[in-house]
Every structure is written in structure tokens, then in C-alpha cells.
Amino acid sequence: MISYGFPLSSAVPSGRCVLGAVLLFVLGSACQPPSSSVQSHLTGQIIVDSSAGALDAYRDIRLLVVRPDGRRLDTLGHARPGPDGHVQMPISAPERSVYALSLWGRGGREQLASTEYVVAPGDTATLRVRLPLQGEGLRPASPENRALQAYRNAMTMHQRLLTRRLRNAPPSANVQVQNIRLTSSVxxxxxxxxxxxxxxxxxxxxxxxxxxGWNDSLVAARAQQIGTASPRYVDAAHIARRAEARLYGHQAALTLLDTLEVRAANARQQAGVQAARIQAFLDSAQVEAALSASQRLRARFPRTSWAEWARRTEYEAARLRPGMTAPNLTLRTLRGDTLSLRSLRGRPVVLEYYRPGLDLYALQRPLRNALYNATRADSVAFISISTEPDTLVNRAFLRNRPLPGRRAIAADGTSDPLVTRYNAVRVPRWVLIDDTGAIVDCYRAGDFPALRQSLAQLLRPEPSADAPLSLP
Known part of the structure; x- marks a missing residue:
């Protein structure tokens, strides 16, 4: 039990009672005053129907909003309901963001419901709940939180489409593209x-x-409409850079990043845009330029998360370039076998990273399987690693979808050593390793034809144009 340090209400009135309360709950060990710059407001009223019984569950209901800060809790706002059950709670948050909002009873010992809640400057939300809850949950109403609900609805629709694809036979490429266009438009x-x-x-x-990857012209145009107030301005810059590079080449992508960095509103955004520049150099095999840009980013923005990102790219440049010895992996396959990359030397290896339900991978999986079927199992080893740690999701994906070769799951997701050793945070990603254990190259979704050509080159008995290997 967490002690929050303010008095409890003493009783629940008899008859038809009115109480107001909201509690934001996160695991932690203490409460600390926040360093805040965003002011918001929440009013609430919760009606308790005494005829439902179990009134003791609604005693000592409290209103508290906190945020996690490492192992501590920062209090963002707290209040107690008045005699009429109404609550007025000012909230002071460190930044505009989404926080978890929960309703608790029994003096904070029993969680009754929870939801996500936007804290934004000047936003005033209202909350009306009837207890006992009948499955409706918490629905704070304000412009910010109505937008959040609409976003949730759109993503729920998209998730249902993905789930339907996981359970049933794979739909055609046209159906998948239509699903993507529908969700992105909404x-x-x-x-x-x-x-x-x-x-x-x-x-x-x-x-x-x-x-x-589906409509890069539209992506590049729309990305420049994303303002610096967006919580994902940097993500937009990275997406736009890749789209621009596919459309017009490396130099055009760098020019776009120059524009986006000038527009950046703060140091964090500037660091994120510079990170996109590092990746652009790596993608175009300009390793020295990438390392130089990485060092500049780390020196200028040493305390940002992008400094750590830059260290990972330096790792890739130092250990994952073509011609380097592939880092060894030891993994347990879904069949229960233990396998190491080192034990597979003597034949090429296609090391594949994917996530179930990802649209780009769903469309390219048939190409991947055709590539597998065009080779012999004793001539090429295919190893597929899912970066989704949920075994139920993986099981649903693989039930009706052949993925021949050896398969494994990264138990810790993108932080698993199976993933980080090959810097495979973004998927799908393929790494081609030759029969000596050297890296041939790393490939993203749009590079699959290049992977096919490189593998065909490795399998030719001699580097002769007169005897090509026919791969799909």
C-alpha cells in the first residue's frame, strides 16, 4: 500500500450517495512534488448506488494524479470530494502528455477502474461515473480527451483488422493496402x-x-505539415527523411533534414533531427560521415536519449558493416533446439527480424518464403526472430502462416540481446551472412530485391554471368 499523506474521508452516507474521485496509480515507492509547467483542471462527480450493496468498497475514495519518476512518484494533483460529491482538482504536469488515470476505493487499496488521460495547457475535463461500474469504465470529457478517445477508436479498428488477418487466411495485397489507407486517412x-x-x-x-513505403510522395508532403508542437516531430523527421531518400536520393534527404532542424523548437528536437542525419549517412554507406555526425550529436546533446541512440549507431558502424565477422548469437528455437550462428558456418545464413502483424512484413513474407523455397535447406539457413515477446501473439500469427526455417522469439522484445546485437530495433530487417561468417549486408523492407540478388550471387558456383541462379 502506498501512503499519500493526506486525510481520508470518514464515512459513506447512507441511501443514494454521491462521491467524486479519480486516482492516477503507478507503481512506485514515494511521492515527490513535481517540477511543472503545464496547468490543467479536472472536475468530477461519481454517483454511488447504495442499493447495489458493498458500499464499503467506496469508502475513503481519493483523488490523486501522479507520474512515475524512476522508482519515485511525483504528485501532479490531488483533491477530495466535498459533501455533494463534486471535485475540483488543479493539475500541474511537467509536460503535455498522456498519464494513467485510475479510480480507487477503500482508502487507495482497491482499484476500481483506470484509463489514459491527457494533461494539456488550459484543458478542463469533466468525469461522471456511476458506481458500481457496469463495464463503461472512466471517460473524462474535454477536447483533449475526446481526441484521445477518437485516436483509440481508430487504432482499435486497425488492430481488429490485423487480428482478423492473424486468425484467417492472409488477404490479398490489395486488401491490406486498402486497410492501411483507411486507417491512415482516419x-x-x-x-x-x-x-x-x-x-x-x-x-x-x-x-x-x-x-x-506505400505512398512516399504523400508521406513527404504531409510530414512537412507537422508542427514543432507535435509530440512526435522528430518521428516525422525520420519518416520524411526515408521517404525523401527513396523518392529523390540521399542529398535531397539531407536538404530536407536541414530545413526540419532549423524549424526545431528545442534542443531535444534538434538532437532527434541530427540523429536522422546519422542514419542517412549509414544508409548511404558513408561511415566516416556518420561517425563524425554521431560524435557531434553526443558532444552537443550529451544528456538526451538521442546520445544513447548515437552510441548504438556507432556500434552498428563498428560491428555490422559488410565484410565484418557477424556477431555470434545463441538462441533457443520454437522447437526447443539450441542453435548458434557460429555452428552454421559453411553455408550462407539469412537472419530475419520481424514483428507479427506488421503490414510491410505481411506483404513481403510470401517473397521471403519464395526465396526459401528456391534454395535447399542444406545450402542456406533461414533464422527468423520475432521481436514481439508475447507468445500468444506469435502463436496466432504462425498458426495459419508458414514461415519455414528456424524460428525464435526475443523474450525481452527490442531490448533483448538477440535484437540489440544486430541493432534490429526497426523491423522487418534482414542480415545476410556468407559461408565464412562474414556480413554481406543488412536490408530493410524496401531492400528485399537486393537481398535476393546478393543471396543468388553467394550461391553461384562461380562468379559467372553465364550460369546465374534463378531465384524469385
Missing amino acids: LWDLRDRYPGTFAAEFAAVESLSLLE
Whole structure:
């Protein structure tokens, strides 16, 4: 039990009672005053129907909003309901963001419901709940939180489409593209329905992420409409850089990043845009330029998360370049076998990273399987590692979808050593390793034809144009 340090209400009135309360709950060990710059407000009223019984569950209901700060809790706002059950709670948060909002009873010992809640400057939300809850949950109402609900609805729709694909036979490519276009259009349109809201700005960049690789012209154009107030301005810059590079080449992408860095509103955004520049150099095999840009980023922004990102790219440049010895992996396959990359020397290895349900991978999986079927199992080893740690999701994905070769799951997701050793945070990603254990190259979704050509080259008995290997 966490002690929050303010008095408890003493009783629940008899008859039809009115109480107001909201509690933001997160695991932690203490409460600390916040360093805040965003002011918001929440009013609430919760009606308790005494005829339902179990009134003891609603005694000592409290109103508290906190945020996690490492192992501590920062109190963002707290209040207690008055005699009429109404609550007036000012909230002071360190930044505009989404926080978890929970309703608790029994003096904070029993959670009754929880939801996500946007804290944004000047936003005033209202909460009306009837207890006992009948499955409706908490629905704080304000422009910011209505936008959040609309975003949730759009992503729920998209998730249902993905789930349907996991359970049934794979649909055609046209059906999948239509699903992507539908969801991305709904997400982008939230900017007009809820202008300036946190969730709408977040959803706009999610829309670009879905469209990337399918309609790069639209992605590049829309990315430049993302303002610096967006919580995902840097994500938009990275997405736009890749789209621009595919459309017009490396130099055009660098020019776009120059524009986006000048527009950046703060040091964190500037560091994020510089990180996109590092990746652009790596993608174009300009390793020295990438290392130089990485060192500049780390020196200028040493305390940002992008400094750590830059260290990872330096790791990739130092250990994952073509011609280098592939880092060894020891993994346990889904069949229960233990396998190491080193034990596979003597034949090429296609090391694949993917996430179930990802649209780009769903469309390229048939190409991957055709590549597998065009080779002999004793001539090429295919190893597929899912970066989704949930075994139920993986089981649903693989039930009706062949993925021949050896398969494994990264138990700790993108932080698992199976993933970080090959810097495979973004998927799908393939690494081709030759029969001596040297890296041939690393490939993203749009590079699959190059992977096919490189593997065909490795399998030719002699480097002769007169005897090509026919791969799909």
C-alpha cells in the first residue's frame, strides 16, 4: 500500500450517495512534488448506488494524479470530494502528455477502474461515473480527451483488422493496402476534427508511419505539415527523411533534414533531427560521415536519449558493416533446439527480424518464403526472430502462416540481446551472412530485391554471368 499523506474521508452516507474521485496509480515507492509547467483542471462527480450493496468498497475514495519518476512518484494533483460529491482538482504536469488515470476505493487499496488521460495547457475535463461500474469504465470529457478517445477508436479498428488477418487466411495485397489507407486517412483527419490537440498531433505522425513505403510522395508532403508542437516531430523527421531518400536520393534527404532542424523548437528536437542525419549517412554507406555526425550529436546533446541512440549507431558502424565477422548469437528455437550462428558456418545464413502483424512484413513474407523455397535447406539457413515477446501473439500469427526455417522469439522484445546485437530495433530487417561468417549486408523492407540478388550471387558456383541462379 502506498501512503499519500493526506486525510481520508470518514464515512459513506447512507441511501443514494454521491462521491467524486479519480486516482492516477503507478507503481512506485514515494511521492515527490513535481517540477511543472503545464496547468490543467479536472472536475468530477461519481454517483454511488447504495442499493447495489458493498458500499464499503467506496469508502475513503481519493483523488490523486501522479507520474512515475524512476522508482519515485511525483504528485501532479490531488483533491477530495466535498459533501455533494463534486471535485475540483488543479493539475500541474511537467509536460503535455498522456498519464494513467485510475479510480480507487477503500482508502487507495482497491482499484476500481483506470484509463489514459491527457494533461494539456488550459484543458478542463469533466468525469461522471456511476458506481458500481457496469463495464463503461472512466471517460473524462474535454477536447483533449475526446481526441484521445477518437485516436483509440481508430487504432482499435486497425488492430481488429490485423487480428482478423492473424486468425484467417492472409488477404490479398490489395486488401491490406486498402486497410492501411483507411486507417491512415482516419488518423490524419483527426487534425481537422480536433485541431491542436495532443492525440490528433500524435495520430498524424502515426498516419505517416503506416503509409511509409506505400505512398512516399504523400508521406513527404504531409510530414512537412507537422508542427514543432507535435509530440512526435522528430518521428516525422525520420519518416520524411526515408521517404525523401527513396523518392529523390540521399542529398535531397539531407536538404530536407536541414530545413526540419532549423524549424526545431528545442534542443531535444534538434538532437532527434541530427540523429536522422546519422542514419542517412549509414544508409548511404558513408561511415566516416556518420561517425563524425554521431560524435557531434553526443558532444552537443550529451544528456538526451538521442546520445544513447548515437552510441548504438556507432556500434552498428563498428560491428555490422559488410565484410565484418557477424556477431555470434545463441538462441533457443520454437522447437526447443539450441542453435548458434557460429555452428552454421559453411553455408550462407539469412537472419530475419520481424514483428507479427506488421503490414510491410505481411506483404513481403510470401517473397521471403519464395526465396526459401528456391534454395535447399542444406545450402542456406533461414533464422527468423520475432521481436514481439508475447507468445500468444506469435502463436496466432504462425498458426495459419508458414514461415519455414528456424524460428525464435526475443523474450525481452527490442531490448533483448538477440535484437540489440544486430541493432534490429526497426523491423522487418534482414542480415545476410556468407559461408565464412562474414556480413554481406543488412536490408530493410524496401531492400528485399537486393537481398535476393546478393543471396543468388553467394550461391553461384562461380562468379559467372553465364550460369546465374534463378531465384524469385
